[in-house]
Amino acid sequence: MKNLTFAIPCLFGLEGIVGNECKRLNLANIKVENGRVLFTGDFEDMAKANLWIRSGERILIRLAEFPCKSFSELFDNVKAIRWENFIPKEGAFPVKGYALHSQLHSVPDCQSIVKKAVVERLKDAYHLSWFAETGAKYQIQFGILNDVASIYLDTSGPGLHKRGYRARANDAPLRETLAAGMVDIARYRGREVVYDPFCGSGTILIEAAMIAQNRAPGLYRRFAAESWESSDSNMWASLRSEAKNKIFKRDFRLIGSDIDENALKIAMGNAAKAGVAEYVRFKNCDVLKWQPESESGIVITNPPYGERLLDVQKAEALYRTLGQVMRRNPNFPTYIISSHQELPRLYGRNPTKRRKLYNGMIKCEYYMYY
Template sequence: MDRLELVAACPMGLEAIVAREVRDLGYEEVKVDNGKISFMGDALAICRANLWLRTADRIQIKLGAFKATTFDELFEGTKALPWSDLIPGHAEFPVQGRSHKSQLSSVPACQGIVKKAVVEKMKQRYQTDWFPENGPRYVIEVSLLNDIATLTLDTTGSSLHKRGYRKLVTEAPLKETMAAAMVLLSRWRPGRPLHDPFCGSGTIPIEAAMIGWNLAPGLRRSFDAEAWEVVPKTLWEQARDEAFDLVRDDEPLDIFGSDIDEEAIRVALAAAKGAGLSGEITFHEQPVSKWKPEGDYGCLITNPPYGERLGTSGEADKVIRQLGSIFRSHETWSAFILSPDKQFEHHFGKPSDKKRKLFNGRIECALHQYMGPLPPRVRTE
């Protein structure tokens, strides 16, 4: 387990951000591909990546990749991989799959072939014809793309966006991974105000506070690989101890979230408490028309409601016009606004300095970026 090829799966559009996060953890052999980042690491890297990556969905171990245009090729290629070096005889090992632009297009059939091949490989090691599958969970994924089969083991379990702090949700919550990406792209740092006037369940303010205090997003949850023999518990303890030592909870935070929905504010307050940030973020029930940015060089980071969420596109257009009017009167502020509306800039009343295509779930959006001035540097004598 000294040298593994690890894969950080992520939403389309966030690859560069995930790659930067991986490099910040100290891993240099990074390869960027559509929807995933590959890098080399050891068993400790599995722990650190799961605990620290804010914008990835899951961390996988790549077992191998090979051409597979027939079921025989898929079976033999899978069987040749070192499954029994990682998976114990009592493990549960379900197979998940997906196929795109490949001759082997039946995902259930491919899953069945892979399962059979892994069982045959494990029979050789454990000298048995039956596996109880009542132990730790090792999820195998077979991914076929352009007739190349890639086989991985998932170390994460529930997606990394499930931080563990949010027990209640609003009708259309923004994923924590996307919220974190928006904050990371904003250049925001503690010492600058951060406001979200459409905060919903509070995801953007909470993720910002976690970034501001350097809180590892995975500290409050568990992972499938914590039960694996090949990733010793001592490594998880080491990674968690490192994360706790790096917390900067003495940083003052000026983070504010508001929403017109009283229930959303209740959910946001509960989530902030679950994240250990109760009292560090100000949440307030109010319409966007009453939003009053305070301070200079602040960041507006938000995911405004649109027609499907508000009921009518006319209502959505109105609140965007109100938001734009308020924002334009605060020249030192920056704004990072996620919207699927092709007419967003028209309603907001100002063209974006930069747009970045992102996917909020299955919805194609643009992150409209309005780059205000950075705070002046403070001279130190």
Template sequence: MKMIELVAPCHFGMEAVLKREILDLGYEISQVEDGRVTFLGDLEAVAYANVFLRTTERILIKVGKIHAETFDELFEGTKALPWEDFIPEDGKFWVAKANSIKSKLFSPSDIQSIMKKAMVERLKTVYHRERFEETGAEYPIRVSILKDEVLIGLDTSGVSLHKRGYRQMTAPAPITETLASALILFTPWKKDRILVDPFCGSGTFPIEAAMLAANMAPGMKRHFLAEKWENLIPIRHFQDAKEEAADLVDLSVETDIQGYDIDGEIIKAARANAKMAGVDHLIHFQQRPVSELSHPKKYGFVITNPPYGERLEEKKNLPALYKEMGDAFRRLDSWSEYVITAYEDAEKYIGRKADKNRKIYNGMMKTYFYQFLGPRPPKRKQEENA
């Protein structure tokens, strides 16, 4: 099968997690950059990446990379690309999104318009037509320009991959499913360890952890744009990927995953979301404030996204809230705690400097992933005697 380059965007700071996921799927990495990982695969890889990858926002087929400092260069470079290899005569095509950083071309709407015209001119000469009805399947293009280098990709996913389909109700300031998964995978948590989220909101961290524990692929129950690309990707590739994903699910796994929130209505929403995801039996949700965070067992994990005062009236409550969190952490003295927040005084009021800290952009918001590391559990006797 012909090899192509696929581009997987991710949250800034989570590239290493995504790279590991792609390698685990069996594909070769060709480049790792800020906010994206590029890898080699065949057309079947488009289906498997969409179904199995937890931490990417979408899968793009790399159409090309050109250098453009002027709109003329952008037009000619775009026109030179083999669009007929991807877009059929009746295909609906447009530049769905363009972003530009540190480049001479910076107007998204102008970039989109110029590139669409160039694509039309290319396809006119190939299909010998003056106009296109565009009544067929959709082929949206995404463009990223960095320092005048234009990366052009064909979006195979459609709706962003963070939309797994289970989150019908959300709490204010929810964390995306892809970022939640990436942060869990960034920690040493495994399915046989305890995990508690004391600010669980609509349940994203516990649900993503339960899906990981049950080996449930995030895209096995949803559809992707490329499933309609009869000219390019056989539908059997997606069918095979989803069937394989279904075969790998283990809902009999035993877990200790808990989600707490002070808001009873939000806890109801979290339970409904977990049921929609098919993992409600693997999670215990409870209405409980962070001040009552406790657990009888040792060596557990707290992974959480607490409030960080987006609104001014909330900010005054943060010192007391983070102090309560710190008091609870001290009671769990053998545990490890992982906290993502934009609140810059988090360590001050938690009362402990994080062992590690990573800057992560959650959309356009700069956040910090504070890692308070507990001791490793002693090895089990059977492992020691092996």
């Protein structure tokens, strides 16, 4: 299918990064909006985006967008979509979505209206009165924001942050899509030594390693659209083999440290599963004693934020320590994500730049010192 519009929802703050990723993939009509990036293309572009996008959450086909203040507007516009072009007779088509700042605010009601409209459309198209929905899944999503409804079909299935390497997580793992965005903002392209002195389960360094190798993040997982009736398995196979040929054979070094032995074990397991263990070393080290192992490099890190009172004091002490340690190491541009508003004061220096980023629902700043 040609000339479809796709939407890539992303964490707030990462829109520009996802837009640049789309440019690097030569996608057409890229539009960067709040919380999402749009592009147009065909199923091959959709497959490419699923395999290669690092910082977006999923690849959706945007089927319609319309002003919507009533259930009848929702029903009529959803029924007008040519669902039969996508969903076969046996297809399963669950519906989920959200409604914000809109007259239609009951999500369960909107959900059942959308479902009913699709059923009515397919009944007419297939001359059937009942759908068993035993086949592949065609997840329908709706979003109603400021009285404008967007209707999507999800091509990804599990979110794109599921790369397939995270066997186990520690307490506060960073989402892979955000970690990749942080590495991209730090302009790491595989040359410098990267350090993460609060590495936890190693997400930042594993994402950095995949970027250094130019390894498609979705290479070793499957996507919902692959089980669709219209799916062209040869096309997916050839995109995968092309992606494998694009992996660089280069030498680079990444060093993670943490005081939690259990997190370090998880990090090593994850790096092995991601196929980057030979490039990443994890070691037990208190940030107080942190020392680089190279003349220069980049520090990218996600220290504890200290959400509870006692923990806040501990987190603040860690920011002071990190500031002192980095003052002794001026050749190391340092990138820190934290929700703590006072980080620059505690760290002892104003950042060269800062940028709002959301770590899930937590509003953070990405403090950049260089």
